[in-house]
Amino acid sequence: MTQADRRHDRLAxxxxxxxxxxxxxxxxxxxxxxxxxGVSVRTLRRDFRERLMYLDLEYRRGQCRLRSTGGGVQGELDALTFAHRAGLADIFPGLDRRLAGMLLTAGGMPCLVWQPPQSVSPAISLVFFRLVSAITACQRVLLLAEGERCDGLAPYRLISLDGCWYLTGELNGHITVHPLATIHAVTVLNTTFTPRKRLNQLTIQAGFIRALPHFSCIREVLSQAADNGGLG
Known part of the structure; x- marks a missing residue:
């Protein structure tokens, strides 16, 4: 990863x-x-002035907060920000501020993105929150899953497919996939990581996402092939 890539990731x-x-x-x-x-106040102010200028911010005595507008334009921007960060923007054709505002204020349910329901326990909700926090801050985690203990796992992305969530990450240089339902506990560690560009891009490819439910089987087959000297 180049220095420019690392700087861009830190900014993101x-x-x-x-x-x-x-x-x-x-x-x-x-x-x-x-x-x-670990940046200067000047750099931070440039972030706010150039990259967060669409937010309705209030500055006072060296402090900054979001003005409470009760929805409206700010609600539309929040919805758009969430949709793009969650990878949902492409689901709605032509999603822009006007469409977001219409969806937020519409009565009933004008659009429905349906997937088979999955019951979620309070424990899973806590696991999900901790993983999102770790992914956002690029912090490694100690993960306890069914029959596995992953110490120092770098979480890359949570992906929803057919009503199930999957955690993708990297451990010891290898891609890992864990169904959220199999994760029992997550501890966010103080150590940070820099996502590997190749692995990070792999987790957004359609073929990889479609293979998520079969990842453990694929990994086992590849492991056996390696033990037997390859597939040939």
Whole structure:
């Protein structure tokens, strides 16, 4: 990964965390935020001025917060931001601010994205939240799954397919896939990681996503083939 790629990844993580905190209602202290991300206040102000200019922000005495507008334009922007970050924007043809506003204010249910339902326990909800937090901050995790303990796993992306969620990540240089339903516990570690570009791009390819339910079988076959000296 080039230095420019690493700088871009750090910027993406920084902006994602800032947006999530603002939308959650936090008031951000610019000096403390700059120290947390290891950048100057000047760099942080440039982030806000050039990259977050579409947010309705209020600045006072070195602090910044999102103005409470009760929906409207800000609600539309929040919906668009969420849709793009979750990879849902392409589901709705021509999704823009006007369409987002219409969907937010419409009565009834004008659109329905249907998948077979999956019951979710409170424990799974906590696991999901911790994984999203770790992915956003590029932090490694200790993951306990059925018959597996993955210490130092780098979580890349959570993907929903046919009503089931799958965690994709990297451990010891190899891609890993865990169905969310098989994960018992997640501990977010203090160690960070830089996503490998090749593996990160693999997790958004259609062929890889379609193969998620069969990943453990594919891995086992490849492992046996390697033990037997290859497929030939």
């Amino acid at each position: 993580v920084r902006l994602s965390l800032i947006i999530s905190r603002l939308v959650a209602g936090e008031t951000l202290n610019m000096a403390r935020l700059a120290a947390e991300f």
